[in-house]
Amino acid sequence: MQSYKQARLLLEDGTLFTGRAFGADGQSTGEVVFNTGITGYQEVISDPSYCGQIVTMTYPLVGNYGITRDDFESIRPFIHGFAVRRYEPIPSNWRAQYTLDQMLKEYGILGISDIDTRMLTRILRHHGTMKGILTTASAPVEELKEMLADSPLMRDQVARTSTKSVFSSPGDGERIVLIDYGAKSGILRELTKRGCDVVVVPHDTTAEEIRRLDPDGIQLSNGPGDPKDVPHAVQVLNELLGEYPMFGICLGHQLFALASGADTVKLKFGHRGGNHPVKELATNRCYITSQNHGYTVCEDSIAGTDLIVTHINNNDKTIEGLRHAKYPAFSVQYHPEAAPGPFDSSYLFDEFLDMIRDHRNNNPKAPRQAEISAALKGER
Template sequence: MEARLLLEDGTLFTGLSFGAEAETIGEVVFNTGITGYQEVISDPSYCGQIVTMTYPLVGNYGIARDDFESIRPFIHGFVVRRHEPVPSNWRAQYTLDRLLKEYGIPGISDIDTRMLTRKLRHYGTMKGVLTTGKERIEELRERLALTPMMRDQVARTSTKQLFSSPGEGERIVLMDFGAKSGILRELTKRGCDVVVVPHDTTADEIRRLAPDGIQLSNGPGDPKDVPHAVKTISELLGEYPIFGICLGHQLFALACGADTTKLKFGHRGGNHPVKELETGRCYITSQNHGYTVLEDSVNGTDLVVTHINNNDKTIEGLKHKRYPAFTVQYHPEAAPGPYDSGYLFDQFLDMIREHKKSNPQRPRQAVLAETLKGELQYAQK
């Protein structure tokens, strides 16, 4: 079956359909990863986007249950040069085509993805419509022009209810703005007692959980579309050690008085070089974001730049001058890799232990007992 991808500048790509027979509109972006298409598809940060893979062969190792980064895919469409319908991999449980069909996501193959990527790099990401229908180009162009970009991606991808992953170690409240499973996996691997909370959880609600530290997750969209999260972070700053990743990094920067802006075509892939300024060491990182913290806006705040991108010199890491808090723009929990930056989770836990030494707190049991008592009194009223 034929599929078509129409960009807002009028460029039309005609190829073959795979996945669902459907029509979708979203921001057309590209990812430079050689492997990891399943992790890309299941990364909540792609919510509202039509993703183009620059690697020419996709689908060849199928889909495996253990490789999902969220409970379901959130991408709006998938664009590849060549789709392999018959995978060859002992771990594969089913095909890429079946996964997209199950979730109503259309895909298009056999188009010039190199030309599409060069266009997006030159002119920037743009809105597009991907369809398997037979509508006239004029109709598609009109619908594309009338459909606004999605702005509620965090609400769509965040957990709706609090849940926990018990452990014997430090209690970490993970604020879920569209968190990848890799973050929870890295924390639980280190024995942490993790409580995952929705994006709109208030500072008081987090305090009632008696955390030792707060993890700000990745997520989709513009950080300025989540002002309630900025408010919560600013209220908690200084009370608890904080570690932010990707969108969490941007929200933290806004909470500290810095500013963010949209990148021309974003950073999406598993091969982005990042320089740690203190040591001069370069790390190869996994990234997926369309916004960045403005360098000039950091001046005059209590923030220090710790990492920069070696390609375009954008900010990749921040730390607070007075409080135990640091963030990175890239993904130390990266799956399928690289794993160069996994040490940051250990650094976060070390920060928590140092904070607890210098700021002794009442036993967690006493705090929880007080919280339960207050909630019981409120319920009885």
């Protein structure tokens, strides 16, 4: 007699995986993807870019160091399921505050363990990512197939993960408007570490509302889903391009490309992990990067735009970095703020601030109203 609750993962091609359940009970559907990271399962689960996805970890042991409050990349996780080879219920780590099972239960996320994640990953690599249904219920397989066929993948992930209101993280340095398309905490951490005065705004903030914040630069965050599902963001960036220095990351990189006239396309199985080699074309230097994306900028679409390719992926030669030839704006497909992960690319935030200062020196503008008011108060 089994002493554990059963969970099943059914793919849309009919492949069925049966294993042990952990986390919440119930049923959920989503796009099944895989991540090749050896560590960082908490950061993966709490990365908003995984919104609506069932995430498979290729590393065979998960849960062994538990969960700690300080390592979240967002306020709450948005994944729809978590699949692992072996789940360790008793963590061994002095920082652990609770278990992975407890966290998944808290947020209503299903987990499945004791399945062949190597086989699952090989299927996804061969056929591409596909829909799946994860359940702890005892419904017949044919019924699960019908439910899976009738469950479309979500298209509003950015709206689900973006902040609903403006908030700020004050600093004495440059004022950066961070447009939140599903931003990881690491981006805000890197900016505030450099003394920036950061104002975080929702994904649907208008160009005029951003102008009223009088930024020195605009940071375009990462986020989930297809960049073409947020056309309003492309329009806003098109209006602001050239007015303010911009730096785009991941989804922000794709939106920057679309706003500049390029195109994007869905990858077969995406790039997700902490060990992806990226070559900087200007120096031929290779950086090891953390990545999480299912779409890429089409190389053929760059011709006829003012975009210059700055980085490529050494594995499949897809575009990993862009720079605008006329305006102070650049972007990368990977995550320079990644934690855990390589720190090779954190210098890009410094380059962003240098670009802002160069732009300001070449294009002086009137003092901010707040600075004028403070000066007037001081004179009194």
